[in-house]
Amino acid sequence: MAVYRRSRRHRFVLLLLVLTSVTVITLDFRDGGDGALESIRQGVRDVFAPVESAADTVFSPVGDFFGGLTRYGEVKSENAKLRRELDQARNENLRQAGAERDLQSLMDLQNLEFAGNIPSVAARVISNAPSNFQMTVSIDRGSDQGVEKGMPVVAGAGLVGRIVDVSKSTATIMLITDQGSNVGIRLQSSGDVGVARGGGASQQMPVDLIDAGTKIEEGAAVVTSGLQQSVFPPEVPVGRVVKATVSQGALQQEVTIEPVVDLRRLEFVRVLKWKPQP
Amino acid sequence: MTTDPRFRVPLVILTALLVQVTLLSRLRLFGVVPNLMLLVAVAGGITGGPVRGAVIGFASGLAIDIFLETPLGLSALVFSIVGYTVGAVETGILRAAWWIPVLTAFGACAAGEALFAVAAQVVGRPDLLSARLAIIVVIVGITSAMLALPVVRVVGWSLLKNTPRRTTVFS
Numbered sequence: 001m002a003v004y005r006r007s008r009r010h011r012f013v014l015l016l017l018v019l020t021s022v023t024v025i026t027l028d029f030r031d032g033g034d035g036a037l038e039s040i041r042q043g044v045r046d047v048f049a050p051v052e053s054a055a056d057t058v059f060s061p062v063g064d065f066f067g068g069l070t071r072y073g074e075v076k077s078e079n080a081k082l083r084r085e086l087d088q089a090r091n092e093n094l095r096q097a098g099a100e101r102d103l104q105s106l107m108d109l110q111n112l113e114f115a116g117n118i119p120s121v122a123a124r125v126i127s128n129a130p131s132n133f134q135m136t137v138s139i140d141r142g143s144d145q146g147v148e149k150g151m152p153v154v155a156g157a158g159l160v161g162r163i164v165d166v167s168k169s170t171a172t173i174m175l176i177t178d179q180g181s182n183v184g185i186r187l188q189s190s191g192d193v194g195v196a197r198g199g200g201a202s203q204q205m206p207v208d209l210i211d212a213g214t215k216i217e218e219g220a221a222v223v224t225s226g227l228q229q230s231v232f233p234p235e236v237p238v239g240r241v242v243k244a245t246v247s248q249g250a251l252q253q254e255v256t257i258e259p260v261v262d263l264r265r266l267e268f269v270r271v272l273k274w275k276p277q278p
Numbered sequence: 279m280t281t282d283p284r285f286r287v288p289l290v291i292l293t294a295l296l297v298q299v300t301l302l303s304r305l306r307l308f309g310v311v312p313n314l315m316l317l318v319a320v321a322g323g324i325t326g327g328p329v330r331g332a333v334i335g336f337a338s339g340l341a342i343d344i345f346l347e348t349p350l351g352l353s354a355l356v357f358s359i360v361g362y363t364v365g366a367v368e369t370g371i372l373r374a375a376w377w378i379p380v381l382t383a384f385g386a387c388a389a390g391e392a393l394f395a396v397a398a399q400v401v402g403r404p405d406l407l408s409a410r411l412a413i414i415v416v417i418v419g420i421t422s423a424m425l426a427l428p429v430v431r432v433v434g435w436s437l438l439k440n441t442p443r444r445t446t447v448f449s
Contacts, residue, residue, distance in 0.1 A: 024351030055300030130303040179405035201309040
């Protein structure tokens with residue numbers, strides 16, 4: 001009898017906790033990211049921000065070490081590739097010192113093209129997502145520095161993602177590879193527009209809506225489309241085509257792109273103070 | 279150092295949260311992050327039974343929810359169910375061999391991670407249920423099994439009740 005009563009009490013506690021959780025989930029949904037729960041969330045994140053920043057400095061080498069261990073094959077082949085490229089670059093450097101300077105200037109100019117006219121905030125990445133189900137990073141700039149939800153984020157080479165959460169001193173970026181991310185893109189060679197979806201940890205992004213008749217070459221550049229109400233400004237480099245195939249009878253191609261920015265090794269980014277055009 | 283479980287348990291959860299957010303989020307094995315907060319819930323169930331497992335699971339889940347983009351309370355819901363279930367199952371085990379917590383941590387954390395993806399699907403995040411989930415579940419299970427013994431020990435220590443010290447009077 002006593003055992004039965006005790007197990008009823010156990011179930012009652014579980015039921016209470018489940019109901020509390022469901023209530024919190026419901027309140028969070030109803031607030032839509034602006035209510036009291038969100039303020040508490042942001043407050044706690046602000047408190048943790050200095051700790052995260054300090055931990056980033058301390059634990060980065062540890063993380064790199066473990067990352068290197070589990071990606072040994074990839075690191076080894078990357079190393080060999082880099083050595084080959086370095087040898088090539090040394091040879092070309094002797095012959096093309098002048099041309100390289102010009103190229104660097106052009107690259108700088110190109111960088112200015114996609115971000116130069118838009119006011120921006122430079123930020124340091126302080127932590128990665130503590131979960132396996134989201135591709136996000138936190139940065140050390142928040143609403144105090146003018147960062148707002150929805151703002152696009154870029155790195156030197158191109159698009160990184162967009163701001164999905166902001167506290168006073170930190171912000172969270174949803175990377176373009178997150179499975180909940182969609183980017184309106186345009187193929188630079190043909191002008192075709194489509195939507196690149198986040199592919200998760202694979203770091204590759206499937207692209208929808210590319211016409212089956214369009215000729216696409218491997219390595220073709222992909223930029224943001226910037227169509228009306230797009231969440232990203234136009235002409236920001238997104239990635240390069242790694243695969244494009246057409247199945248028989250299909251209306252669209254199966255295109256896969258790889259981001260131009262190495263999203264696994266982000267250190268510094270720029271938040272563009274840009275809002276979608278109505 | 280306080281000897282009251284009401285202080286020790288939050289201390290352990292806070293420490294676990296710090297380790298999860300600052301250190302473990304960088305230690306990705308094949309791109310997968312070990313889930314220490316879920317393991318704390320499981321350890322709560324192993325050492326404290328169903329009620330304490332559920333309460334610790336709820337607290338650790340709510341703590342990590344603050345740093346996630348999934349709805350607040352989702353991890354709390356899943357972790358409290360996992361903590362309760364582990365506690366209820368462990369209550370029936372009479373002989374505690376060292377490998378039982380290890381095996382329990384493997385199974386419960388793997389199941390908890392899968393349950394989280396399913397719960398997320400219910401609340402409108404269908405992208406979490408993907409082919410990669412199998413890899414995530416296995417690696418989270420393995421890393422949890424590896425960390426199980428020390429974590430169970432620490433959580434067990436935090437749940438120890440106060441016992442007045444015996445003083446022997448020699449006459």
